[in-house]
Amino acid sequence: MVKNVLSTPRLRVSAVKYPEWNSQNYKQNSTRSKKKLPNLGGIFDAPAKQLELDDSEKLISAPGFWDDQESAQKVVQMRSRIERALNQQKTFETGVSDAEVLFEFAAEDPDSAIELQKLINTLDKQVAAAEVQSLLSGETDANNAICSIQSGAGGTDAQDFAQMLLRMYLRWAEKRGFKAEILDEQSGSEAGLKSATFRIEGDYAYGLLAAEAGVHRLVRISPFNSGGSRETSFASMFVSPEIDETIEVNIEDKDLRIDTYRSSGAGGQHVNVTDSAVRITHIPTNIVVTCQNQRSQLQNKTVAMNVLRSKLYELELEKRLAGAAELEATKQDISFGSQIRNYVLHPYRLVKDTRTKHETSDVDAVLDGEIDEFIQEYLMYKKGAA
Numbered sequence: 001m002v003k004n005v006l007s008t009p010r011l012r013v014s015a016v017k018y019p020e021w022n023s024q025n026y027k028q029n030s031t032r033s034k035k036k037l038p039n040l041g042g043i044f045d046a047p048a049k050q051l052e053l054d055d056s057e058k059l060i061s062a063p064g065f066w067d068d069q070e071s072a073q074k075v076v077q078m079r080s081r082i083e084r085a086l087n088q089q090k091t092f093e094t095g096v097s098d099a100e101v102l103f104e105f106a107a108e109d110p111d112s113a114i115e116l117q118k119l120i121n122t123l124d125k126q127v128a129a130a131e132v133q134s135l136l137s138g139e140t141d142a143n144n145a146i147c148s149i150q151s152g153a154g155g156t157d158a159q160d161f162a163q164m165l166l167r168m169y170l171r172w173a174e175k176r177g178f179k180a181e182i183l184d185e186q187s188g189s190e191a192g193l194k195s196a197t198f199r200i201e202g203d204y205a206y207g208l209l210a211a212e213a214g215v216h217r218l219v220r221i222s223p224f225n226s227g228g229s230r231e232t233s234f235a236s237m238f239v240s241p242e243i244d245e246t247i248e249v250n251i252e253d254k255d256l257r258i259d260t261y262r263s264s265g266a267g268g269q270h271v272n273v274t275d276s277a278v279r280i281t282h283i284p285t286n287i288v289v290t291c292q293n294q295r296s297q298l299q300n301k302t303v304a305m306n307v308l309r310s311k312l313y314e315l316e317l318e319k320r321l322a323g324a325a326e327l328e329a330t331k332q333d334i335s336f337g338s339q340i341r342n343y344v345l346h347p348y349r350l351v352k353d354t355r356t357k358h359e360t361s362d363v364d365a366v367l368d369g370e371i372d373e374f375i376q377e378y379l380m381y382k383k384g385a386a
Contacts, residue, residue: 141207154233171369178202
C-alpha cells in the first residue's frame with residue numbers, strides 16, 4: 001500500500017506496504033500529485049537561465065574574447081554553471097513525466113508503486129537542492145569561499161574540536177564534489193589546531209558556507225582528561241567570498257606589514273627549510289592572514305594577498321549592510337552563550353542549531369560532513385526573517 005503520496009507541497013512518500021490498498025486515497029493523492037509535480041519546475045527558472053546562457057554565448061563568440069584570459073575563464077565558468085542548472089531542469093522534467101506514467105500503474109502493480117516511491121524521493125531531493133539554490137541570490141553567493149576556523153575557550157579540547165570542524169567541512173566539500181585546499185594551519189600545543197584557513201572551490205560555496213559562520217560548541221567526555229570529566233569547548237568559523245580581479249579592493253603598500261617565517265607541519269621537502277611562510281598584517285583593520293602550504297614564498301604571498309582582499313571585501317560589505325548587527329553577531333567571543341550550534345556527545349547525542357532549532361541525533365553523520373539540512377534550514381530561516 002502507498003500511503004500519503006503527497007504529505008507536503010514538496011514530494012514525500014512513506015513506505016510501500018502490501019497487500020493492502022486503498023484505491024480511493026490513491027486516486028485522490030494521484031490527482032493532487034499530478035497537478036503539483038509540473039509546477040515544481042518553476043523553482044529552476046529555466047527561461048531566465050536560458051537568457052543568461054544566450055548572453056554568455058554571445059560574449060564567448062565575440063572577437064577578442066580570449067585576449068583577457070582571466071576574464072574569459074570567469075565567463076566560461078558562468079556558462080558551465082548555467083548549463084548545469086538547465087540540465088538539472090531537464091532531468092527534473094523527465095522525472096516528472098516518468099512519475100505521471102507510474103501513477104497510472106501503481107494502483108495495480110506493486111513494482112510500479114515501489115519504482116514510483118524511489119522516483120518521488122529522488123525528485124524530492126532535487127526540489128530541495130533547487131530551493132536552496134533559489135535562496136542564494138547575493139552578489140557573491142556563487143563565489144568560492146575562504147574559510148577560517150579558530151579554537152576558542154576549552155584549551156586542548158577546543159583545539160581538537162577545531163580540527164574536527166575542519167574535517168567536517170572538508171568532508172562536506174568532498175561529498176559535494178567541491179575542491180578544497182588548506183592554505184594555512186597552526187597546530188595545537190598538544191593536539192588539534194589553534195587555527196586553520198582553507199579555500200573551498202565550487203558553485204555557491206560561499207553562499208552555502210556563510211550559513212556556518214559563527215561559534216560552534218562541543219560537549220563531550222574529554223579524551224585529554226584523565227578523570228574522564230565532561231568538558232565544554234568552543235571553536236569559530238568565519239567565511240568570506242573569494243573575489244576576482246574585476247572587483248576593486250584598494251590596498252596600499254604602506255598599510256601592510258609582511259613577515260616571513262619558516263613553515264611548520266608535516267610533509268614536503270620545502271617545509272622547515274626556508275623562510276617561505278608569509279604573514280600579512282593589514283594595519284588599519286588589524287586583519288592578519290597567513291599562508292605556508294605553497295611551494296615558495298612568492299606563491300604563499302600571492303595566496304595570502306588573495307585571502308586579505310576577500311576579507312577586506314567582506315568587511316566593506318558589512319559596513320554597507322543595514323543589518324550589520326547580524327553579521328557582527330557571528331564575531332562574538334568564542335565562548336558560552338554565543339554559539340550558533342551545539343554538538344552534544346554526552347550525556348546524550350544531539351546536534352542542534354540554536355538559530356533554527358533544527359536538530360538531529362546522528363552526530364557521527366554531521367561530523368562526517370552531512371550538514372546540508374542545517375544549511376538549508378538556516379537559509380529558509382534567514383529568508384523568513386528578512
